Amino acid sequence: MAVIHRAELRPSKAEALAAWLPAQPWSGLTAGATVEVVTRFRFDDPAGEVGVEEILVRTPEGRLLHTPLTYRGAPLEGAGAWLVCEMDHSVLGRRWVYDAAADPVYADVLRRAIATGGHEAELERADGSGRFDKEGTATGSGSAPDSPTVTTASATTDGTETTVHTDHGDLVVLRVVGLPVPTGETLTATWGDRSAVVAVLPA
Template identity: 55%
Template sequence: MALIHRATLTPTKLELLSATLPGRPWYAASGDLDRVAAYRFDDPAGAVGIETMLVRGGDGPVHQVPLTYRAAPLAGADAWLLGTAEHSVLGTRWVYDAVGDPVYAAVLAHAILTGAGQAEELVDGVERRAPTMAVASTAVAGATAPAVGSVVRVGGDDPVVIVTDTVELTVVRRLDAGVALAGTVLTGAWPGQDTPVPLASALAP
């Protein structure tokens, strides 16, 4: 379960992404950035916030942007740092492009390979928030996932491939590209996109 606070973030997530996405080689849009939908995973240790945002710039395609929020810098991950933001409850948060974060890799692998999907969101510990999109996995019932300890390397722009010590993950950036993914696949649908599209996949030994 992902715990959400009623809080303000300065700069906002969209402001931070608006400042950083146009410089990414996989970003293919212009104009003001809008939030389309989002889904979350839960860090079992409760230390890292994990959210994947779907955003659109102007009339461009929908892009998938996985993010992690940390209370301190992640060692060796400067290349993936998008910036910092002040959270009115939690203080300074370091915001990362999650493809370089081992915690994201671990929970993504678990969500895909076990079929766990997205986390339920609980606001201020009491109010359940309805999801803004539907996420599902092609995993068979009862499937398990190997533990992920580290990210070995990250390659490619779109899709991006995350090689870990146990699992290879693929994450699609631009969701209109019609990418075919191998292995167990995570799909998503949202208002205006009723047919599920591939979001990510996992290949385990």
């Protein structure tokens, strides 16, 4: 379960990504271009401290980019190179937004979802009035009974793939949707009548 507040964000997520993506070689985005959020879904941090969100955005040229983010209430030590922005949240205050590939909380929930056949979190309204509708869903292809807890993560990018190195093996985050997929168990995102693999637990 992910608890979601109705809040004003400065910058917005689309604005933050549009400013950050041109510096990422895999994006193909030029400075000043805008991006459209196509779909998104959440994962649940078991500790309830870190927001974990997968966002797919479309560039003006029609390229679909996979941009997983984590939202933290304080800086993540050693992850300055992966900071997307600092964001003002009208309810939670200052938030540090990271490219999730270097965040151990993301690596843990992603590995677990893929390995065990897990799925996205339910979106609970913070005021207790029910749930928000989901824009997208995600499903892991694995069937393991459990997944070891990931406590460390670092990341390297080669072309359009970012490899997340953890204390329990690697994960591959696919940055551009629709390209060839490495062999292994997968996380598939679904929105509307479309679906695509966005991450892999290599065989």
